[in-house]
Amino acid sequence: MLAISVMNGLVIGVIYALAALGVSLVVGIMNVINFAHGELYILAGYFSFLFASTLGMPFAPAMGLAVALVFLFGLLIERLLIRPTYGNDMYSLILTFILSIVLQNAFLLIFGPYPNKPPLWVRGASEIFGLFSYGNQRLAALVSGAALIALVFLVLQKTWFGRIIRATSQDRAMAEWNGVNTTRLNMLSFGLGCALAAAAGVILSPVFPVTPTAGVPIALTAFVVVVLGGMGSMWGCVVGGLLLGLVENLGAAFISSGYKNVFGFLILILVLLVRPSGLFGRAKL
Amino acid sequence: MSACLEVERVDVFRGETRILWDISLRLEAGERVAILGSNGAGKSTLIAAITGALPFASGDIRFFGRSLRGRKAHEVSGMGIALVPEGRRVYRDMTVFENLEMGAYPKPARGRLRATLEEVFALFPKLAERRDQRAGTLSGGEQQMLAIGRALMGRPRLLLVDELSLGLAPLITRTIYQSLAGLDRELTILLVEQSIEQALHFSQRAYVLENGRIARSGPAAELLEDPAIRRAYLGL
Numbered sequence: 389m390l391a392i393s394v395m396n397g398l399v400i401g402v403i404y405a406l407a408a409l410g411v412s413l414v415v416g417i418m419n420v421i422n423f424a425h426g427e428l429y430i431l432a433g434y435f436s437f438l439f440a441s442t443l444g445m446p447f448a449p450a451m452g453l454a455v456a457l458v459f460l461f462g463l464l465i466e467r468l469l470i471r472p473t474y475g476n477d478m479y480s481l482i483l484t485f486i487l488s489i490v491l492q493n494a495f496l497l498i499f500g501p502y503p504n505k506p507p508l509w510v511r512g513a514s515e516i517f518g519l520f521s522y523g524n525q526r527l528a529a530l531v532s533g534a535a536l537i538a539l540v541f542l543v544l545q546k547t548w549f550g551r552i553i554r555a556t557s558q559d560r561a562m563a564e565w566n567g568v569n570t571t572r573l574n575m576l577s578f579g580l581g582c583a584l585a586a587a588a589g590v591i592l593s594p595v596f597p598v599t600p601t602a603g604v605p606i607a608l609t610a611f612v613v614v615v616l617g618g619m620g621s622m623w624g625c626v627v628g629g630l631l632l633g634l635v636e637n638l639g640a641a642f643i644s645s646g647y648k649n650v651f652g653f654l655i656l657i658l659v660l661l662v663r664p665s666g667l668f669g670r671a672k673l
Numbered sequence: 674m675s676a677c678l679e680v681e682r683v684d685v686f687r688g689e690t691r692i693l694w695d696i697s698l699r700l701e702a703g704e705r706v707a708i709l710g711s712n713g714a715g716k717s718t719l720i721a722a723i724t725g726a727l728p729f730a731s732g733d734i735r736f737f738g739r740s741l742r743g744r745k746a747h748e749v750s751g752m753g754i755a756l757v758p759e760g761r762r763v764y765r766d767m768t769v770f771e772n773l774e775m776g777a778y779p780k781p782a783r784g785r786l787r788a789t790l791e792e793v794f795a796l797f798p799k800l801a802e803r804r805d806q807r808a809g810t811l812s813g814g815e816q817q818m819l820a821i822g823r824a825l826m827g828r829p830r831l832l833l834v835d836e837l838s839l840g841l842a843p844l845i846t847r848t849i850y851q852s853l854a855g856l857d858r859e860l861t862i863l864l865v866e867q868s869i870e871q872a873l874h875f876s877q878r879a880y881v882l883e884n885g886r887i888a889r890s891g892p893a894a895e896l897l898e899d900p901a902i903r904r905a906y907l908g909l
Contacts, residue, residue, distance in 0.1 A: 548778070555764050555775050562762045564746035565724060565755075567779035567827070 391520050393641040394634065399526050399595070401633025402533035403588045407606055408613035408625040409540055410584030416557035416620045417577045419477055420470055423484040425585050425610060426603025427491035432458045432586030433593035433602075434499055436506040447509050451590040455583050462582025466575045488603075495600035503597035506590070529591050536587055537626060544622065553577060557620060585610075609652060616656050618669025627667060631655065675737070677702040677831055677861040678723070683732035685715075685722045692718040693885045696732075700831070700861055707864040707872040707893065709906065710882035716865045717759060719882070720835050724756050725749035736831065751779045755829035759836040759865075761820040765809030769800055772808050772819055776826030785828065793822040796852055814845035821849070831861045838868045850875050869906045873897045 407429060414422055422428075435454035439445045445453075469487065473479035510524040544550035556563040556573055564570055588606070589598070596602070613632055617624020632652050639651035659667060678700040685693040693715045700706050710716050721727035723734055725746040734741040736752055744752075755776070764772050773793060777786045794801040797818040803811060808819055817837065824832055834853070838846040850871055853862065866872035873879060873893040881889040881902070889896070896902050 548783075551767075551771060551774060552778065554767060554771075558764045558766055559762055561726060561746070562758060562764070563775070564726070565750055565758065566775050566823070567747045567750040569745075569747045 389641055390638075391516070392522065393637045395516070395522055395526070395530075397634035397637035398630065399530045399533075399633070400592075400637065401630035402530055402537065403592045403606075403629075404609050404613050404633050405537055405626045405629025406533055406588040406591070407585050407610035408617065408629050409537065409622060410581040410588075411607075411610045411614050412617075412620065412622060412625050413553070413577050413584070414581035415614065417553060418470070418574050420480045420578070421477075421484070421611070422578070422581065423481065423607070424465070424488040424491060425581070426605075426607025427488045427495075428458050428462065428582045428603075429585040429589035429606050430495060430598050430600070430603040431461070431491065432589035433506070433598035434495065434504060435586075436590045436593060437504045437598070440506045441504075447507060450506070454590050455586040458586035458589075459579045459583040462579035463575055465582070466578035470578060471571075471574070488607075492600050492603075499600070501600065503599050503602075504593075505597035506594050508594050523595075525594055529595055533588070533591050536591075540584070541622065549576075605649070612652055612656050616659055616666055618663075618666030621666065621668035624666055624668035675702050676700065676735070677704070677737060678863070679733075679735045680719075680723070681733045681735070683722060683734060684730045685718050685727060686730055687718065687727070691885070693722070693729075696887060698880055698887065698890070700863060702737075702830075702861055703859050704878065705862045705864070705876045707866055707869070707876040707879040708882055709866055709869045709872065709879055709896075711867060711906070714882040715885040716867075716882055717835065718885075720756065720759075720833055720865055723749075723833065724754060750827065751781070753781075753828070753830040755824035755827045755832055757817075757820045757824045757832070757834045757837070759839060761813075761816045763808040763811070763816050763819050763823070765807065767808060768805050769808055769811070769819055770804045772823050773800070773826050776823035777828075779827050782826060782828045786826070789826050789828060793825055796825070796855070797822055813841055814849070817841060817845075817849055818852075821853070825856075829860070831863065832856075833863050833865070835865045836867060837864065838866065838871065846871060869902075870897070 411425055414420055432454045435457055436450050439450035439453055440447050469483045470480050473483065508525045509528050513521045513523050514527060516522050544554060552563060552568045552573060556568055556570055560570060609632065613625055613628040616632065617628030632655065635651045635655050636648050640648045676699055680696055680698045683693060683696045684691065696719065708716055708719065718727065722729045725741060725744050725748065736754060741749055764775060773790060777783055777789060782789065799815055800818055800822055803815065808816065811819060837849065854875060864872050864876060873896060876893045879890065879893050879896050880887050
């Protein structure tokens with residue numbers, strides 16, 4: 389039971405980390421909190437359901453297409469809703485909150501209240517170290533989620549795009565003086581933030597089916613992870629996501645599953661009591 | 674000689690407040706010029722207007738004949754104007770090397786990154802030693818070298834240096850001025866300084882900014898000898 393809880397915690401933790409990386413990217417560059425983050429996660433889940441189950445595409449291109457569409461949708465949201473609000477963070481907060489409600493109801497209208505599930509990529513289960521048996525789909529989710537996180541870090545560390553993202557989140561005006569077109573960067577990073585939510589959605593939806601409101605807890609948890617890990621810290625997202633996933637699942641297994649969400653907030657409060665800027669946050673916040 | 678930078682009858686506002694009144698100045702290519710003035714005289718606003726960080730209301734600013742009106746900071750940087758900002762503003766969480774790379778972000782400079790890097794390391798060998806260190810861990814003087822190095826990485830034709838000496842020990846300031854003096858003579862340098870003595874020794878000409886207006890201008894050596902200036906800025 390312990391081993392299985394740890395594995396479940398890692399699977400969901402990787403997904404939390406991915407979703408939180410998306411939030412953190414957007415907060416770091418634009419100082420905008422996207423309240424519709426969870427709905428974009430769900431949207432990608434519906435897309436991959438639509439493409440794979442309804443239209444019969446193989447799962448990999450279906451997922452890729454779903455993420456790409458959400459990325460484009462993210463660019464559109466930035467251009468139409470966020471860009472006009474620069475200079476007033478409150479407006480974008482309210483607008484994305486409205487967007488999340490609109491999307492939830494659109495999902496309800498189109499897909500109905502029932503859980504929808506894209507097909508599994510793999511079937512069956514594997515023996516882990518000969519100790520216990522674990523579903524292959526969850527293993528695949530864990531591996532692909534971890535690979536995607538590694539890819540994000542690689543891009544941030546090794547490419548021009550990653551460098552200008554890090555520079556801009558540290559000192560926006562200086563980055564402009566160094567030639568960074570921050571208006572374009574805003575749009576791109578908002579789209580990428582949405583794409584990361586979408587990636588989390590397509591990876592997890594075969595395990596946890598999507599419903600119109602299933603994105604709410606995911607987005608809330610992503611925000612908790614960002615604060616827990618420290619605003620603007622990418623490592624904080626990974627450590628915070630895994631920590632939260634593990635604590636939730638271990639708490640649910642050994643204390644009570646009814647309090648699953650409480651454990652997360654308990655950890656958040658404890659960490660903030662000791663380190664108000666989060667695990668990896670810088671003191672200035 | 675051709676003009677590198679021409680500022681012509683420029684007014685600048687911050688919000689409703691008028692900061693600069695009818696500013697005109699002209700830098701020939703290869704010249705080293707200082708803009709002097711006390712705190713609040715409008716020096717940083719002038720820098721912001723030249724670099725595109727702040728729009729100017731009237732008049733025009735031209736860089737080698739091309740108007741900078743309406744251009745954003747990232748476009749101005751791509752045209753060959755690099756800034757060493759007040760307070761240095763190095764990217765603290767990035768390494769020295771990554772900071773320098775960021776300086777070479779403008780397209781024309783990017784392809785020559787390796788060659789420019791060698792030049793910057795030759796100018797400031799300290800930066801080569803600290804290459805993989807986080808910029809936030811450098812001393813003030815080293816951060817200033819890094820900020821200058823970062824600006825030079827863009828292979829600019831005009832280098833703007835805002836408050837070079839701020840918060841630095843006099844000895845370190847002198848060393849950095851010596852390095853600047855050794856730069857390619859084709860590079861035009863505009864210094865903006867509050868502490869004027871070293872700035873005047875470095876420059877050929879200077880403008881004095883007072884309450885948002887150009888109050889005086891002339892050859893640096895002349896201003897340095899001027900009793901009124903010595904009284905106002907050097908406390909002599």
